[in-house]
Amino acid sequence: REAMPVVMLTGKDDKEAIEQAFEAGATDFITKPVNWSLLSQRITYALRGSEMYRQLASSQQQLKEAQRIAKMGYWMLDVSENQVHMSEGANQILGLASSRRCYALDELMRQVHTDDLERVVNAMSLTLVTGEPYKVEHRLMRAHGNETIVVQQGELRKDKEHPKGHLMGTVQDVTELHQARAELEYQTYYDPLTNLPNRRSFEAQVAHMLEETPEDSLFAVAFVGLDRFALINDSLGHGGGDSVLQSVAERLRELEGRGHFVCRFGGDVFALLLRDLHHIDDCDAMITQLLHRISDAIVVAEHELYISASIGVSLFPLESEELDELVKGAEAAMLRSKQEGGNRMTYRTAEMSEGAQRRLLMEKAMRRGVDEGEFLVYYQPQIDAQSGRTIGMEALVRWQEPQQGLVHPDHFIPLAEDNGLIIPIGEQVLREACRQTRSWLDMGFKLCVGVNISAQQLARDDFIPTIRSALAESGLPVEALEIEVTESMAMNDFEATVEKLQQLRDMGIKTSMDDFGTGYSSLSYLQQLPLDTLKVDQAFVRCIEGEGECADCENGAIASAVIAMSHSLGLHVIAEGVETEYQHQFLRLQGSETLQGYLFGRPMPAQQFERHLLDECNRQAEGDNGSMRAM
Numbered sequence: 001r002e003a004m005p006v007v008m009l010t011g012k013d014d015k016e017a018i019e020q021a022f023e024a025g026a027t028d029f030i031t032k033p034v035n036w037s038l039l040s041q042r043i044t045y046a047l048r049g050s051e052m053y054r055q056l057a058s059s060q061q062q063l064k065e066a067q068r069i070a071k072m073g074y075w076m077l078d079v080s081e082n083q084v085h086m087s088e089g090a091n092q093i094l095g096l097a098s099s100r101r102c103y104a105l106d107e108l109m110r111q112v113h114t115d116d117l118e119r120v121v122n123a124m125s126l127t128l129v130t131g132e133p134y135k136v137e138h139r140l141m142r143a144h145g146n147e148t149i150v151v152q153q154g155e156l157r158k159d160k161e162h163p164k165g166h167l168m169g170t171v172q173d174v175t176e177l178h179q180a181r182a183e184l185e186y187q188t189y190y191d192p193l194t195n196l197p198n199r200r201s202f203e204a205q206v207a208h209m210l211e212e213t214p215e216d217s218l219f220a221v222a223f224v225g226l227d228r229f230a231l232i233n234d235s236l237g238h239g240g241g242d243s244v245l246q247s248v249a250e251r252l253r254e255l256e257g258r259g260h261f262v263c264r265f266g267g268d269v270f271a272l273l274l275r276d277l278h279h280i281d282d283c284d285a286m287i288t289q290l291l292h293r294i295s296d297a298i299v300v301a302e303h304e305l306y307i308s309a310s311i312g313v314s315l316f317p318l319e320s321e322e323l324d325e326l327v328k329g330a331e332a333a334m335l336r337s338k339q340e341g342g343n344r345m346t347y348r349t350a351e352m353s354e355g356a357q358r359r360l361l362m363e364k365a366m367r368r369g370v371d372e373g374e375f376l377v378y379y380q381p382q383i384d385a386q387s388g389r390t391i392g393m394e395a396l397v398r399w400q401e402p403q404q405g406l407v408h409p410d411h412f413i414p415l416a417e418d419n420g421l422i423i424p425i426g427e428q429v430l431r432e433a434c435r436q437t438r439s440w441l442d443m444g445f446k447l448c449v450g451v452n453i454s455a456q457q458l459a460r461d462d463f464i465p466t467i468r469s470a471l472a473e474s475g476l477p478v479e480a481l482e483i484e485v486t487e488s489m490a491m492n493d494f495e496a497t498v499e500k501l502q503q504l505r506d507m508g509i510k511t512s513m514d515d516f517g518t519g520y521s522s523l524s525y526l527q528q529l530p531l532d533t534l535k536v537d538q539a540f541v542r543c544i545e546g547e548g549e550c551a552d553c554e555n556g557a558i559a560s561a562v563i564a565m566s567h568s569l570g571l572h573v574i575a576e577g578v579e580t581e582y583q584h585q586f587l588r589l590q591g592s593e594t595l596q597g598y599l600f601g602r603p604m605p606a607q608q609f610e611r612h613l614l615d616e617c618n619r620q621a622e623g624d625n626g627s628m629r630a631m
Helices: 015-023 036-069 088-094 105-109 117-130 175-189 199-212 229-258 280-294 323-339 350-372 409-419 422-442 455-459 463-474 487-492 494-507 523-528 557-568 581-590 606-630
Strands: 007-010 028-031 072-078 083-086 102-104 134-141 147-157 166-173 219-226 261-266 269-274 298-300 303-305 309-316 344-347 375-384 390-401 405-407 448-452 481-486 510-516 533-536 572-575 594-596
Touching: 072 088, 083 088, 083 105, 088 166, 102 105, 105 117, 117 134, 117 147, 117 166, 147 175, 175 199, 199 261, 199 269, 199 323, 219 229, 219 280, 219 323, 229 261, 229 269, 229 280, 229 298, 229 303, 269 323, 280 309, 280 344, 280 350, 280 409, 309 323, 323 344, 350 390, 350 409, 350 422, 375 422, 375 606, 390 409, 390 422, 390 594, 390 606, 405 409, 409 422, 422 448, 422 455, 422 463, 422 606, 448 510, 455 463, 455 487, 455 494, 463 481, 463 494, 481 487, 481 494, 487 494, 487 510, 494 510, 494 523, 533 557, 557 572, 557 581, 581 594
Parallel strands: 007 028, 309 344, 390 448, 448 481, 481 510, 510 533, 533 572, 572 594
Antiparallel strands: 072 083, 072 166, 083 102, 134 147, 147 166, 219 269, 219 309, 261 269, 298 303, 375 390, 375 594, 390 405
């Protein structure tokens, strides 16, 4: 109706009549008497103008609809007044009132995300200076913390009405586009079932590692294939199989917290990128832990399932330095693990696999040994340097393996620390040492037992409660127990070490530092540790008489210095590794209160140590009787 032209035919020709005609909606008018030629022309022009108006209105509506579909609006910034005139579409994008069209620039800038504000201001300012158009993508903060991502474009215009110029531009909501791109990227690089990265992402990670990793570094590519997975699909259906895959994925994801990369390579096969390995033993320990973790029960549809995995490993640079060879080698090794019965790991090369198999068998034997009490406590005498009497002992663990016999700690302690068995082994040693020492105290011997604590034991929340329990269970007095930590352990988490050692001292338990001088050897740290005793490492004792690895150092100088420093800090001194009478006398004269070493006795089982104590008592008694006869 608005586009219909109206031509008024009137007998009036005064100004007031003309204004009334146009106010009533007339497009044009003509006065009587009618000039038919003029009327024809005016109607023609009125119709032509009406058509142009209709086309313009249609174009405007189409543009408005196009902008709505494209989520786009336009704006104009009056530079001289810092006022922004907004279109309806721009208002909608910014979440502004539809009835308002003009805003102060600062008011609009407050909606820009704080992290993006500087970029937006810089882009607009540069256009005002250079006249070059700008385009910037940024975020807008909406109600309830929601974000809208927009693309803003602008260019500088100057005319008579705006001599300083004005910026004209558009703003487009591209949030859905970003979401679509993110979804596409997710589908390209992630597995939708497990939410783990997929094969493409994994190969990109390995390629990046090969480019960035120095040649002297060590990392591993491992393939994990679930054993007999087809049986699970057959018995529980594909839904059950999917649940198993998701459960295994969650267990593998635990590696991500340690800086490693996990992906679902395809089907029932997962791939791992194990970074920053220091030694092949690190890889062995990690894979062994993983085999145990995967074997834990999985509950699917009220069924408790126990599964296993076959794992194949390729090592960089020991076995390959090429992407394809690392991936194919790990996959081939995984298939060999399956062929050999599953629930095992295999390296790409036979030499690596043999070593891993030996370590796997040893761990299995160690777990059995923990359950069956194969780990024994041996005791090495500690004697008073002046009297030569046994006043204590160090509790040392030995493994009585049924087939191999007595296994030295150097052969199993590193593996126990890697696989976590050091926790139950250490607790067994602590409890047995307390029990046995209580028995010797009941026999009348005055002794103090030193028990070594591993870093893993010290870090546990139940460390102090475990010691309390061992003391209560055995009835051992607190003054008869000394807890030994190493220098390197103390430095791993210094504040936590100080706190726990102080708790021990508050309980009345003595604390000592073993192997001092072989690590950090920091006097400032030593002063802060709540210690009672410092043990001089046997490497420095060997220097006395110029033997061993310190043969070129001044005879006993380091041992003397450590003893003097310890006394200045009010610490009791135990010198380890005493093997000769010369060392004995030297250390005694330097002031070491307690001595320990092969000169006085090797580590021995409890029964033999008890005989050692009894023999010493007998010798002392005979000596006392001889003195009385001489009188």
